Ligand code: SF4
């Protein structure tokens with residue numbers, strides 16, 4: 108076992124995690140340990156390097172933006188026949204992926220899926236981080252971002268953009284609340300576990316944020332009620348946000364945008380890409396934060412099924428859209444540009460990577476594993492961004508009066524700013540989970556019996572016994588801390604997949 | 609911020625221009641002279657105040673009342689436009705503003721003396737693009753910013769024809785309805801203008817305009833010579849980076865009895881500036897037409913009537929030309 112793997116966990120008082128006799132308690136104490144460990148102690152070199160690198164990319168984005176402010180949006184490749192392009196695509200794509208995180212979590216919550224427990228925090232965190240990034244992309248999109256406040260002062264209720272603003276604002280708020288509520292018990296637990304340590308500022312912050320949570324029956328009932336309510340609200344809210352976003356396009360008279368299908372089209376695209384991003388994030392944090400024991404192949408396969416189903420719906424909507432528009436011949440301009448013209452590479456990339464690949468991966472048992480699903484999900488996230496380009500650019504560059512097709516060319520400015528947004532997702536999540544537990548401890552404990560009952564197979568029990576042997580002989584925390592099923596200490600090797608099946 | 613001397617100089621220039629132009633004034637009534645422009649009152653040093661004040665004075669008390677309300681929103685609605693306006697497309701011109709574009713002006717206000725319109729006679733247009741050049745020169749536009757553009761289209765007999773396209777000054781302007789900050793507004797003479805001190809540069813209006821009549825200021829590398837006047841919505845020069853611009857109908861010219869730059873620049877006399885109120889139209893050849901009669905007799909049409917925008921620009925078609933071809937033409 109490598110030294111830095113142990114470091115953080117060694118800082119945790121052992122008594123905080125139960126005595127480790129009972130298997131159930133064991134799983135829970137490990138969950139606590141795995142969730143809290145990344146928030147305390149020294150960070151690993153790899154973590155610090157990643158944060159530094161990602162921060163650099165984000166910084167580069169800000170530099171590019173300042174350049175753009177000085178030189179105008181032309182520096183980002185915009186022109187009069189491509190007046191909307193990459194930044195509005197970024198707004199849609201980022202707010203879109205956020206939707207996936209929020210709704211996946213909300214629906215699993217509402218349907219009482221106990222297996223969700225280790226995933227909810229990651230999903231809600233992803234929703235929170237991406238919705239903020241997405242909303243911020245409005246600023247590079249505007250020619251005069253410093254006048255943004257005018258939307259609030261010189262309100263024009265007949266403008267779709269005003270409602271975009273209202274919808275996004277409400278959604279950001281709801282996402283924050285949705286993220287915060289399950290956090291209340293967790294922060295209380297963390298404070299209890301860690302006692303009053305050497306970082307009083309954080310202790311006080313947690314204390315304030317956990318609102319005197321004692322875990323009493325009444326508090327629990329209240330929290331559950333509120334959480335169900337917010338989960339219930341966030342689903343239609345997210346539907347409305349993406350519908351309203353789509354109306355910024357659909358309410359114009361441009362062929363390709365002026366389509367009744369656009370709102371559900373946007374909603375499903377958001378759900379689809381969002382589910383994919385949850386898989387990517389879960390996969391990355393599973394590895395990086397040693398959560399292998401809690402987030403298992405089963406989670407990925409189930410999320411994969413959800414993703415594939417959404418992918419099929421999205422493919423259907425795409426077909427329905429292009430079929431009706433393309434057949435009549437009145438508005439075929441943008442269709443032929445999309446399917447065989449300038450945007451064909453983009454479109455077919457979406458078809459292959461955004462539809463065929465994930466469906467094959469989910470359908471074929473051999474690929475239906477964590478690596479396969481993660482790869483497919485990365486593909487979906489990228490392909491859906493590309494698909495948004497295909498939704499935005501052909502209609503915007505089409506000539507409405509004779510004339511010629513316009514074109515949009517990416518420049519270093521728009522690429523850098525977009526990449527900064529991409530880098531901000533892992534950066535935001537890493538910083539977030541430096542401050543708060545990466546898994547919802549309270550929910551894991553609540554679902555513990557259920558969750559781990561499902562979890563515990565014969566193999567797991569054997570493995571846990573082996574682990575506890577390892578723990579006993581190796582001292583207080585090493586054996587549990589590793590948690591990925593490989594016990595090197597005693598030379599006993601338990602293959603990962605057996606532990607998890 | 610301009611120096612005061614520049615302003616004074618500008619006023620002197622304007623006086624001269626007006627004196628010269630009154631003879632060829634559209635309604636033959638002489639020039640309505642904006643008192644403020646001719647007064648010797650010192651312009652306020654603040655750029656915004658100056659442009660705003662001048663702006664308000666053009667529209668008189670209605671705007672003043674709006675300012676008193678103090679929301680900062682220009683409640684510059686247009687009056688029901690001229691009774692008896694030509695109804696070539698069945699639109700009788702109720703003047704009712706749909707959406708929340710602007711509040712309706714109190715009926716006690718004096719009606720505006722003009723309702724500006726334009727007639728473009730495609731039979732006369734030879735596609736020389738002098739109108740575009742004249743407009744760009746007068747407004748210091750970049751070559752891309754073709755506030756009046758000339759499209760080369762093919763008619764039903766396969767012949768090429770040319771269609772100048774200014775802003776249609778829609779009576780039901782989609783660009784206005786979608787603007788989130790009321791930066792696009794319609795003044796009481798029916799001209800749709802952009803307040804570049806307000807525009808946030810969202811380009812929603814560009815998406816909404818069915819005529820591609822709006823042009824953005826994408827680049828900061830445009831240089832302007834020192835200009836004698838401050839930018840106003842009627843004369844938005846210099847254009848501001850990060851905001852949208854479009855044809856203003858040269859409403860300042862019109863109100864001072866001058867032709868719009870494009871009409872003046874058209875050596876073929878294809879472009880008529882018109883006033884629905886006085887029912888008169890004039891082109892660069894000095895041809896004066898009775899607007900309603902001319903439109904009726906020549907079967908004038910508006911562009912993309914199905915968009916329900918009710919343009920203030922009418923086209924006279926020549927030989928088998930069909931604007932529908934323009935609407936669906938794809939290259
Ligand atoms: S032509 Fe376009 S810019 Fe001009 S008023 Fe109509 S919608 Fe607005």
Ligand code: SF4
Pocket residue numbers: 783786787788789790791792802806807808809810811812813814851852
């Ligand atoms: S670009 Fe300016 S004028 Fe056009 S809709 Fe946006 S704020 Fe209004």
